[in-house]
Amino acid sequence: MEEILKISKLSVEYRSGDTVAKAVNGLNMTLYKGQAMGLVGESGAGKTTTALSVMGLLPDKIGYVTGGDIEYKGQSLLKMKEKELNTIRGGKISMVFANPLSSLNPVFTVGHQITMVLRQHRHMTEKEAHAEAAKFLKMVGIPEYRMEDYPHQFSGGMRQRVGIAAALVCSPEILIADEPTTALDVTIQAQILELMKDLQKTMDSSLLMITHNLGIIAELCQTVAIMYGGEIVEYGSVREVFENPMHWYTIGLLNAVPKLTGKRERLASIPGNVANAQMLPEGCKFHPRCGYCTKTCRTKQPEMICVNENHYVQCWERGGKAETKRPAKGGNQ
Amino acid sequence: MTEIKKENIIQSGATGQSTQKPLLRVEHLKEYFKIPGKGYLHAVDDITMEIMPNETLGLVGESGCGKSTVGNVLMRLLKPTGGKIFYEDKDVTKPSKKENLELTKKTQMVFQDPYSSLNPRKPIRSILSEPFKINKTAEGRELDDKVRKLAERVGLEPYVLDQYPHELDGGKRQMVGIARALAMQPKFIVCDEPVSALDVSVQATIINLLIDMQKEMGLSYLFISHDLSVVRHISDRVAVMYLGQIVEIAPTDTIFSNTLHPYSIALLSAVPKIDFEEQENRIVLTGDVPSPMNPKPGCRFAPRCWMACEECKNKDQELTQVEPGHFVACSRWKESREMELKLEREPANGGQNEPIL
Numbered sequence: 001m002e003e004i005l006k007i008s009k010l011s012v013e014y015r016s017g018d019t020v021a022k023a024v025n026g027l028n029m030t031l032y033k034g035q036a037m038g039l040v041g042e043s044g045a046g047k048t049t050t051a052l053s054v055m056g057l058l059p060d061k062i063g064y065v066t067g068g069d070i071e072y073k074g075q076s077l078l079k080m081k082e083k084e085l086n087t088i089r090g091g092k093i094s095m096v097f098a099n100p101l102s103s104l105n106p107v108f109t110v111g112h113q114i115t116m117v118l119r120q121h122r123h124m125t126e127k128e129a130h131a132e133a134a135k136f137l138k139m140v141g142i143p144e145y146r147m148e149d150y151p152h153q154f155s156g157g158m159r160q161r162v163g164i165a166a167a168l169v170c171s172p173e174i175l176i177a178d179e180p181t182t183a184l185d186v187t188i189q190a191q192i193l194e195l196m197k198d199l200q201k202t203m204d205s206s207l208l209m210i211t212h213n214l215g216i217i218a219e220l221c222q223t224v225a226i227m228y229g230g231e232i233v234e235y236g237s238v239r240e241v242f243e244n245p246m247h248w249y250t251i252g253l254l255n256a257v258p259k260l261t262g263k264r265e266r267l268a269s270i271p272g273n274v275a276n277a278q279m280l281p282e283g284c285k286f287h288p289r290c291g292y293c294t295k296t297c298r299t300k301q302p303e304m305i306c307v308n309e310n311h312y313v314q315c316w317e318r319g320g321k322a323e324t325k326r327p328a329k330g331g332n333q
Numbered sequence: 334m335t336e337i338k339k340e341n342i343i344q345s346g347a348t349g350q351s352t353q354k355p356l357l358r359v360e361h362l363k364e365y366f367k368i369p370g371k372g373y374l375h376a377v378d379d380i381t382m383e384i385m386p387n388e389t390l391g392l393v394g395e396s397g398c399g400k401s402t403v404g405n406v407l408m409r410l411l412k413p414t415g416g417k418i419f420y421e422d423k424d425v426t427k428p429s430k431k432e433n434l435e436l437t438k439k440t441q442m443v444f445q446d447p448y449s450s451l452n453p454r455k456p457i458r459s460i461l462s463e464p465f466k467i468n469k470t471a472e473g474r475e476l477d478d479k480v481r482k483l484a485e486r487v488g489l490e491p492y493v494l495d496q497y498p499h500e501l502d503g504g505k506r507q508m509v510g511i512a513r514a515l516a517m518q519p520k521f522i523v524c525d526e527p528v529s530a531l532d533v534s535v536q537a538t539i540i541n542l543l544i545d546m547q548k549e550m551g552l553s554y555l556f557i558s559h560d561l562s563v564v565r566h567i568s569d570r571v572a573v574m575y576l577g578q579i580v581e582i583a584p585t586d587t588i589f590s591n592t593l594h595p596y597s598i599a600l601l602s603a604v605p606k607i608d609f610e611e612q613e614n615r616i617v618l619t620g621d622v623p624s625p626m627n628p629k630p631g632c633r634f635a636p637r638c639w640m641a642c643e644e645c646k647n648k649d650q651e652l653t654q655v656e657p658g659h660f661v662a663c664s665r666w667k668e669s670r671e672m673e674l675k676l677e678r679e680p681a682n683g684g685q686n687e688p689i690l
Binding site for chain 2: 191212269
């Protein structure tokens with residue numbers, strides 16, 4: 001498979017006055033062509049920061065990439081000039097944001113905002129762009145006559161579909177979706193998910209799906225990366241990771257979610273709080289919340305271990321004895 | 334709408350306390366909002382339901398279906414347009430000032446957003462002292478003592494009392510919200526999406542806390558949420574709402590294993606599932622929820638329903654009992670189950686927009 005996006009040892013900091021928050025710490029990740037990958041974690045894990053770094057949209061004079069590289073088809077996005085980046089951003093790599101109300105410009109019509117993307121990247125005439133935009137809006141279920149409407153005239157679900165249409169209109173090779181359905185109802189969410197599934201198939205684009213909803217990952221993605229404290233702590237095929245989770249954080253997450261079938265048991269919550277990016281612990285970042293933490297965990301940074309070819313985990317306790325302890329799959333048994 | 338007979342409800346009481354009277358009863362509750370120049374918005378349109386002591390009733394539905402309005406009316410934050418509310422068999426639809434104060438002690442609310450429901454200018458100690466001060470039940474050292482015990486009860490460390498809301502994370506703030514609601518030893522709490530703003534691991538903590546408090550204090554909850562797996566986890570009975578009406582109400586296990594109303598079936602099928610064995614073909618409803626402005630007669634779900642016939646579009650549907658404790662407002666419920674199995678992936682027709690796939 002062709003590597004399309006490669007993030008290596010990426011570190012990102014947010015600086016404000018004297019405080020430094022280490023949001024992403026040496027993150028490695030590779031996205032292949034046509035692949036849908038899920039990025040899961042609690043708020044503050046660094047998911048959105050990773051996405052913003054790829055897009056070159058980190059807040060100016062606050063967010064800094066302090067190390068590592070992001071390569072799109074072998075070209076470093078970080079070393080690229082703003083002008084060059086603008087030819088890729090929105091055209092080859094595009095992003096759907098979590099909140100559709102704040103990511104659309106309230107003073108321009110929806111039609112104008114989508115045609116602008118086409119005129120910028122595909123150098124279309126106004127007429128061509130209009131026709132192309134109408135085609136994409138129709139695909140997401142919005143009739144052509146609504147192109148003259150402003151964002152506030154749409155419902156939440158429709159606004160998000162506009163955001164998706166705008167992101168897809170140039171047939172991007174990589175689509176980054178940052179919690180695209182959290183603001184939406186389940187029925188609208190189902191519409192959007194089906195839409196993304198279909199579009200990904202027909203356009204053979206790669207998808208990076210950021211969410212904390214494990215169900216969405218299970219339905220939409222082939223691979224999943226679990227993020228904690230700005231690192232990927234477990235990575236593998238969705239089936240492998242969800243059915244045989246290795247990292248204690250992943251197990252905690254899976255056990256904390258109430259299920260739709262099976263016996264209703266007391267939920268297992270993960271003790272403590274999400275790692276504070278301003279004061280990251282030594283060693284494994286998860287160790288203060290982990291019930292299986294050893295001496296090594298407290299002092300030394302664990303490395304990614306291969307469980308099998310479809311499954312990698314970053315955990316001292318799991319290292320070497322991967323097969324001995326199969327964690328109970330919570331809630332379902 | 335048919336009168337829900339009490340014996341039916343009692344049979345359905347998943348709590349098994351069949352001899353008890355309902356703690357809260359709502360009859361033909363209506364809440365209309367007047368929109369100048371447009372008419373009336375039917376937020377809640379003829380709802381009849383009961384909540385038993387020590388029971389959790391889950392209320393699910395899409396945004397805009399009137400879930401929160403029901404909660405707000407029950408908390409007397411809105412005056413109902415029509416219908417009656419009974420608390421322990423006493424009509425409390427139009428309470429006097431004194432009655433209102435008494436009721437406030439017995440019925441409380443936990444809000445969705447723990448960021449906006451706590452006063453940012455007050456330390457937690459002061460927020461938690463308020464209920465005792467308003468009801469003049471404690472002062473001085475006794476007050477301090479009670480506040481500390483209250484915080485301890487929900488699992489807040491004592492140092493939190495001297496912090497301000499902005500210093501706490503979402504989970505801790507929601508614990509403060511719950512503690513405040515518990516201060517006057519209420520019997521009934523409306524939980525309006527109490528966990529939807531929280532991360533999964535924190536969500537689990539708050540759900541466990543709510544369940545523990547219910548066991549400890551014998552509380553009843555009206556648990557409003559759009560997250561079906563959370564509702565299934567916490568509720569004894571579940572009511573599904575669509576455009577201001579209850580379309581299906583049944584004990585939790587029944588409604589999840591023998592779903593009958595087409596809307597409930599679609600809602601359930603829309604939830605992304607973690608277990609690969611459960612993943613099935615999904616019924617994707619087209620369009621958005623229609624406007625609740627001046628609704629036309631007939632089943633409200635008919636425009637989005639794949640089973641709708643002419644009769645559905647013209648005749649109001651009544652909530653009828655199809656098995657003990659299981660009420661459905663659909664005249665074609667017998668067919669819905671079979672049709673769901675046959676449906677596979679043919680998109681549902683109708684709706685206000687064009688089919689999207």
